[in-house]
Amino acid sequence: MKQLAWLIFALLLGLATSVSASERQPIIVWGLAPGPDSKGTDALVREFERRYPQYEVKLLSMGAGEMNPQKLLTSIVGGVPPDVIRQDRFSISDWASRGAFMPLDEFIARDRNEPNGVREEDYYDSTWQETIFDGKVYGVPMDADDRILYWNRRVFREKSDALRKAGLDPERPPRTWSEVLAYSEVLTEKNPDGTLKVAGYVPNYGNTWLYLYAFQMNASFLSEDGRTCTLYSPEAEEALQFMVDGYKLLGGYDNAKRFTDSFVGAENDPMINDRVAMKVDGDWILNTMSRYAPDLDFGVAPAPVPDDRYYRRGKFANEKDQFITWQGGFSYAIPTGAPNSEGAWQLIKFMSSTEGRMIEARAQAAWEVQRGREFIPRIKATRESNEQMFAEFRPKMPNYAAALQEHIRMSDYGRVRPPTMVGQLLWDEHVRAIEFACRGDKTPERALRDGQAVVQRELDSYYRFEKLPEADLRVPFALAGIALIGLTVAFWFRVRSMRLGRLARRETLWGFLLISPWILGFIVFTIGPMVASLVFSFTQYNVLSEARWVGLDNYQLLFGEEKDNVLKAFGNVMYLAGIGVPLGLITGLAIALILNTASRGIRTYRTIYYLPSIVPTIASSVLWAWILSPDSAKGLVNNLWTKTLAPWMGLTPPAWLTVADWSKPSLIIMGLWGAGGGMILWLAGLKGIPQSLYEAASIDGANPRRQFWNITMPMLSPILLFNTVMGVITVMQEFDRVYVFRGTSGSAGPSDSLLTPVLHLFVNAFNYFKMGYASALAWIVFAVILILTVLQLKLSKKWVYTESS
């Protein structure tokens, strides 16, 4: 042990000296991850550093900028935000409304006459409008992506006879929803076991979500004044119904998802490999396609629209635009409290200038050409840079040039998501609605209405906030502090009145001194936070602004409108506790029993069985995510399955973590791999049973089975109790694995099947900063664990053997 300590010490020393210091001011950028092919970004950043030698740019992805706001929010609240954040534009107003982003108007006004200055008139109007909240500008738009239909001519040609037979023209893509479904029906090919071989059209593969289809129906997601959420409308319902129908003819959402999820890596893109006939996607895919399949024979067209819209009839009779698209893109913003906002602004200015954009494009182009690939520029948010870029980098291959042209043409028919303070929630709920409806868990109307209710509640609470009584959080804490001091003083007087001898007094003093670390910790880290948590649970509190009293509203929510989610979360962990914990115990015990009878090799086997249980959770989650991959070409388990059970019994391999029915069993299987931890305890228990008991039983003529039930089990019962109680408590707080597996947004695992109470709490607390609601939930978790533990301990009196009795 001593050598080990020295080893660690030496290691620390060595590591500590390797840290280097830099004099340049850092500019920390989140949401831009440099990769092996991101030479444009590299060049842009290095050129900036050359021109502004006082700055050093640090690019980090941090999972930020995309759909996961947790990290950014905790860093802003914690006062250690990055300097620049690359943020999806639709959620800018969300952050701005909470005061999390800095308004850029002063910077813009100051530098607008510089050659690199940011000028509103240079930008496409829709992109600029998305960055404005309450009349202030909070971000500088980078790109302006839009979505069009890509169709694989090769697949169309191969199936031309079948298409003709169905009365469809194989020479042109579908233009309407009913056409796209008809084409998809003919082009889709299934394997004998029902899985997809070729998919005609997957409604949400590529990049459409519900937004595109709903925009095509002229649905809006918010009322004009931004106070009413209209996620549900007959138009949106029809759009969602189209998605449901599209999935139905592919054999269901899960079947399609298993298919599309299995193509990892850009070179395996199913469109390139003729596995998907049509998809609606953004201009970013052009670079990937040209990189991996420069000779792909594809065509483009505007995304198919509702039939009525195409034929201009019904409510679309007076519609101006026949085809439309959904526009999005990213912006750069500066979080409030950024330590280096001036440097951040300089960087943003440089990156969004035409010069900067051209430096990026040229470097990227040089890299691609060197690799023998064609560079296709992305569509930017300013007209000038687009014009220059297309003049310089017009694709040579005609179909790529046509695709780019179509993207640019459709930019004029772009629709954007409404700026709102609940943009993130609206997005998340809309994703959930898609999943619930397409999986058939809810009707489209129900799914949309449920999502709408959640968003509406958030909007209401935003607008009602000002009217709520202000909560001075210092008062309850002062009261708690006074109570604590009172208790201490009372205790002090009691001890004094006890008239202890000198020695006893000394012992008392030392006693308190010795336990003082715990007392301090108890006050600061346990009872204090508990009081705080209780107080928070009666407030609406987002940390960035002051708290307001809401009384029992949070608890009402838990047992009212949020009941389904809460029940689902507890139901999920109950499932894990009810099936996973006993299975784990039995596996551990079985190994221990066999190991206990072995005459040799015990140490080796013990090590081998124990090893998986010390593999860090995150590492084993990453590993098992791959082992349980639904794609049988990739996942170990399904590979074996397709070679054995599939031909033997005709069973389709399950899609494990990607379908609701199998996601929890996947966690249980993962858990069984770690059953060796429990095994060690069983083994110790078995060794502790006196051999004389067995000898006596043998003499009495008890067979091994009787011996097991009448000696081994009673003697092991305290360990069984310990393992059960600890196992249940651990499972009730399941977080790490479900966090890794849940995906980035929308539901927690397929159909919320991986939603656990602690994950629900975490998301509410750190994604939406609903501290009040999360605190109330924490108390429910506490109550449930308390009840379960007390129940187990009470019941244990009946079956646990104690030596005294």
Next chain:
Amino acid sequence: MTSNLLFAIGTIGHFVGWVFLASAIFQIARTLSRSGDTGRTASLRSAFGSTIFALVGFGLGITLAGDGKALSVPLAWPDMHPLGWLFGLAMIGTVTFALQSISAITVAERKSKIVGALIFLAIAAFSLWWVMRGDNPFTLHRGHIDLSAGAFGSILTLLIATAALMGWVGRSAESSERVRGVSTQLTLFAGAALFMIPFAWLMVTSVKEDRDIAGTDGLNWVPKVSQTVPYFNDNNPLFEAQFRGRTVQAALERVVDAEQIELRVLKPMNQSGYIFKISKNEAKRIPNEAPVVSLDWDGVAATAFVQEDLPDGTRRVERLESGKPTGEVRTVPRAETEAVRTVGARWRNYPDALEFLPPEANMGLTYLKNTVILVVLSVIGTLLSCSLVAYGFSRLRFPGRETLFSILLATMMLPAAVTLLPQFLIFRSFGWIDSLLPLWVPTFFASAFNVFLLRSFFQQIPFELEDAAKIDGCGYLRTFWSVLMPQVKPALTVVAVWTFLGAWNNFLGPLIYVNSQENMPIAYALQLFMGERAGEPGLLMAFTALSIIPVLLLFAFSQRYFIEGMSLSGLGGR
């Protein structure tokens, strides 16, 4: 339903048949190798019985579940709600208790058995009711393993050989122990292999090329690497040079003058894009790694290496003759070339994975450093504070001790979730966000479970020891440190091991508190890596392997403490 039931019976019969067949062979081998006549007759009789049972079993299998195929193994699997299984178990319990109640001797015993049977029956009834509510309460998946005559023969031979060997080994009563020993070893070995497969898969995947992981040819256990040859490409010269104190690979950006050139860094990845001036002498020209391909060269299969990929979808290749360039160059479409790959490991995944990390991560060493700091400080803090507090609670008498200790016990049931949010706000007010402080400082304030565990160990030490120390003039601290601490070493190991694993595994903490690379521990870094590099599983698995290796190494060095510690904690939970 009836056909399903019959099929299930047939399947069970089939497998029972195999068991009895093995048993028959075992008995025959035993008979042949035995000497005494009495033993022989008994063995022979049971061999005969087993054969009859085997024949009946196979007969049932073939007639009920054979589906007309003689050489096939029938399979059946009931697919039902988990509670369906509970129903089955509860029914077994009911029947067991019912039978026991019949054979019970005393009235009281009978009564308790009947109560037990009724409880199980109630559970069974409830789960049956629950299962029948669903749409598809029960389906029986059925099928066959079709065996070729050869496969059937080899399984049979293997079975006969094993059973015969065991029969021979276990020919005497004493040596039947040996049979049991051998089968135990076999079971343990099979189980151990199963438990090791994920590790093996991790290692193999971590040295695969990406194309082998998600390719169309399916999963393979033998990694292959693409062959390359060194080639000096004058259109795209590569250099090795010193930049900011480290060796980098760089491409030529432009020639400044006769003396100097400007280079653009390519590798390591986290320095990529930097442009720097350097004198020509200091930059060493290095060859590109040109991929070797096989192709059709005027009707003859040949190998060549790719000089350059051209933007029009073709590549310029030079033919290779037994590994040497021939100077014959031509341009061919990319689709007509096939990469030459040989069996081998792509170890480069490991350095590549680390080079991807931002420069602050210092090739992952920063993560390791942070994790080690976190773990060491947590272990020290926990050991110190918990043993002091446990000492206070167990060996000293003072007013309020019992009350305070029951409060401590009560906090064991408090889930971390309750205090999570307020603690975040407390640490925020300390200005500790984006540091490791919130992760280890609390360990210096004792945790309930460890105090409880240590206290029960302290209590077992006889008071005489302490009294002797007191007489010698030791103060409380001295007694604690020199007399009591050495006595509870095993318990301290337990606490150290649990704290170590807990700190190494901690993910939620860093997820909330740590933002910058400088403070990031391994667990969180791995999760971020997973998000960024999902498309490059080779690198991801290499990084995963690297994150596991330190724990396994430490385990290898201190296995005894781990396992002893873990064992003790179970007993401490009594």
